Amino acid sequence: MSQTLEERSKKVVTPVLPKYGTTEIVRGDGVYLFGSDGKKYLDFGSGIGVVNTGHCHPKVVKAAKEQIDLLIHACIHVSWYPPYVQLAERLAEIVPSLGMAFFTNSGTESVEAAIKLARYVTHRPAIIAFQGAFHGRTLGAASVTGNAKLRRHYEPLLPAVYHTPYPKCFCCSFGQKRESCHLECYQALENLLDTVVHPQEVAAILIEPIMGEGGYYIAPDEFLKKIRLLSDKHEILLIVDEVQSGIGRTGKMFAWQHIVGFTPDAMTLAKALGSGFPIGALLARPEVMRKWEMGAHGSTFGGNPVSCAAALATLDVIQNESLLENARSIGSSLYEMLVELKAKDQRIGDVRGRGMMLAIEFTKSDGAPDMELAKKVIREAEARGLIVIGGGLYGNVVRIIPPLILTREQAEKGFTILSDSIQAVL
Ligand code: PLP
Numbered sequence: 001m002s003q004t005l006e007e008r009s010k011k012v013v014t015p016v017l018p019k020y021g022t023t024e025i026v027r028g029d030g031v032y033l034f035g036s037d038g039k040k041y042l043d044f045g046s047g048i049g050v051v052n053t054g055h056c057h058p059k060v061v062k063a064a065k066e067q068i069d070l071l072i073h074a075c076i077h078v079s080w081y082p083p084y085v086q087l088a089e090r091l092a093e094i095v096p097s098l099g100m101a102f103f104t105n106s107g108t109e110s111v112e113a114a115i116k117l118a119r120y121v122t123h124r125p126a127i128i129a130f131q132g133a134f135h136g137r138t139l140g141a142a143s144v145t146g147n148a149k150l151r152r153h154y155e156p157l158l159p160a161v162y163h164t165p166y167p168k169c170f171c172c173s174f175g176q177k178r179e180s181c182h183l184e185c186y187q188a189l190e191n192l193l194d195t196v197v198h199p200q201e202v203a204a205i206l207i208e209p210i211m212g213e214g215g216y217y218i219a220p221d222e223f224l225k226k227i228r229l230l231s232d233k234h235e236i237l238l239i240v241d242e243v244q245s246g247i248g249r250t251g252k253m254f255a256w257q258h259i260v261g262f263t264p265d266a267m268t269l270a271k272a273l274g275s276g277f278p279i280g281a282l283l284a285r286p287e288v289m290r291k292w293e294m295g296a297h298g299s300t301f302g303g304n305p306v307s308c309a310a311a312l313a314t315l316d317v318i319q320n321e322s323l324l325e326n327a328r329s330i331g332s333s334l335y336e337m338l339v340e341l342k343a344k345d346q347r348i349g350d351v352r353g354r355g356m357m358l359a360i361e362f363t364k365s366d367g368a369p370d371m372e373l374a375k376k377v378i379r380e381a382e383a384r385g386l387i388v389i390g391g392g393l394y395g396n397v398v399r400i401i402p403p404l405i406l407t408r409e410q411a412e413k414g415f416t417i418l419s420d421s422i423q424a425v426l
Contacts, residue, residue, distance in 0.1 A: 117292050129145075129206045209254075239267065254267065375390065
């Protein structure tokens with residue numbers, strides 16, 4: 001019998017890559033993936049939050065194919081080409097306050113660019129980030145990541161990076177409950193500025209409005225608003241990392257847009273921006289971007305013509321096919337189903353999320369994270385034809401992030417498989 005891809009990979013592919021599933025996928029279409037064994041899978045993982053428009057959306061495919069026939073690469077340092085500028089214009093239309101763009105190839109690179117921009121324009125060294133956060137894998141992005149497992153053996157990382165507790169309301173770092181919360185996490189940040197790093201040393205505060213890899217915790221509006229005021233007071237750049245939560249995932253184009261009256265100074269994007277074509281972006285207020293002098297940063301591939309064309313088509317699809325509305329309405333039905341499930345199963349400590357960025361957190365009877373159960377659920381669901389992925393600092397979260405084109409019927413079908421899978425595993 002011929003070997004599986006997993007078996008073959010053992011000889012030639014680095015073992016460093018962590019994996020949630022074991023499926024061999026050969027084709028994708030809408031919300032479905034098709035295995036080499038002929039099996040059809042409902043995809044509630046979207047390639048980790050990437051194919052928000054669905055797999056191989058015909059309009060994205062068409063735009064990319066047309067661009068391939070015209071021009072695959074030019075390099076923005078050598079020539080201007082239309083898709084780069086068109087995409088920058090389009091994003092500036094969508095979010096005028098962050099009206100200048102720098103394009104990258106990934107989320108990590110967008111974060112790396114954000115760190116460099118912040119240091120360059122403020123002439124300050126320090127970056128404040130959050131415990132539990134994930135911002136990527138390069139040494140700069142790993143430095144702002146707040147997960148010890150991902151930092152291990154890579155120290156010394158970037159100096160002058162300070163981590164403070166994220167508002168994880170389900171498992172508050174200060175042991176608080178929502179009813180008695182005094183935003184101790186915000187006080188901790190203020191305390192950091194009083195005791196460890198002077199605010200005028202701080203170039204940027206970098207935060208995920210909804211923590212992604214760390215477990216889909218939603219930062220309360222009040223917390224983010226206070227950070228906005230604090231940043232204004234000390235002329236610190238407030239940078240939101242929307243690599244996972246952006247491009248419609250939460251039912252708004254960007255998760256921070258759920259907060260009335262809140263605007264960041266810069267934002268990182270990637271993942272869903274190109275519907276699977278590698279592209280990321282750093283957007284910032286033009287007056288900030290203008291201080292980043294020519295040659296201080298750059299990229300050979302960043303904003304590749306094909307990826308930019310795919311990104312333009314992605315934004316068209318999201319807007320023309322009402323995917324934000326769909327993410328909100330089908331997402332809230334899915335959330336309601338999860339709430340009902342939680343009421344029936346004590347192993348579910350929490351369900352949470354916004355739009356189609358949803359999660360289940362599994363806990364043991366003493367409240368400790370139950371990573372084994374989350375893993376079993378993911379494997380059982382995969383065997384039953386549903387792809388979901390893990391998450392959380394302790395691996396005890398199951399993420400539910402389907403393409404935003406999901407129909408009600410598909411949502412119900414996926415939920416049924418998920419809830420049957422949870423019941424089937426002990
Ligand atoms: N920032 C956030 C919030 C992410 O979720 C991720 C990836 O999961 C990254 C940055 C890194 O993105 P990439 O894997 O494209 O480098």
